[in-house]
Amino acid sequence: MRILVTIASRHGGTWGIGEVVASTLRERGHDAELRAPEDVTDLTGFDAVVLGSAVYVAHWMPAARDLADRLGAQLAERPVWLLSSGLATQPAASANSPHEIRDLVERIGARGHRSFHGRLDRSVLSFTERATISAARAREGDHRDMTAVARWAEQIADALAPVPA
Structure with missing residues (x-):
């Protein structure tokens, strides 16, 4: 099958997750x-x-939200999986629960949503981003579990495997 993996990432951490999925x-x-x-x-x-998408202040990035709005009807016509990546030191379920996910899952009939821990490198952040991260008391470092990402992608691959006639 031909699969589009499309990832909104500001500083490259979530893009890296997309690379592993693809x-x-x-x-x-x-x-x-x-x-x-x-x-x-x-x-x-x-x-x-x-x-x-990367998650910032409990929201997906505008580029991912815009794609879902622009192409919602086309997304609803095919199997879709969603992923989020957010604050590295918070439990994945709470840190990566963007407000728009529940509506998006229902609107396009997504087969699932998976949250992953992210990567935090303060040196690449803007002043506002550093202030937000400091308030959240997030720990710097790469907290992504690429083995878990690959396992999730394998589940998607298996779900899309052709059924023998």
Whole structure:
């Protein structure tokens, strides 16, 4: 199957998660293409989609939300999985619970949403981002579990595997 993996990422941490998803799908025999949401104008030619975003102050990034709004009808026509990546030191369920996810899952019929811990490098953050992170008492470092990301992508690959006739 041809699968679009589209990831909104401000500082590259969530993009890295998307790279693992796309690579794992390829290893499992699918044709997976990784693109930023702002580079996606149409879903024609894709059989399934993995749509993800970094989470900032309990919201997905605007580029991911915009893609879901622009292409919602097309997303609803194919299997879709959602992923979020947020504050590295908070429990994944609470740190990566963007307000728009429940509505988005229902609107497009997503097969699921998975939250992953993120990566925090204060040196690349703006002043406002550093203030927000300080208030949240987040720990610096790479807290992404790429093994868990790959396992999740394997589940997607298996769900999309052709059923023998």
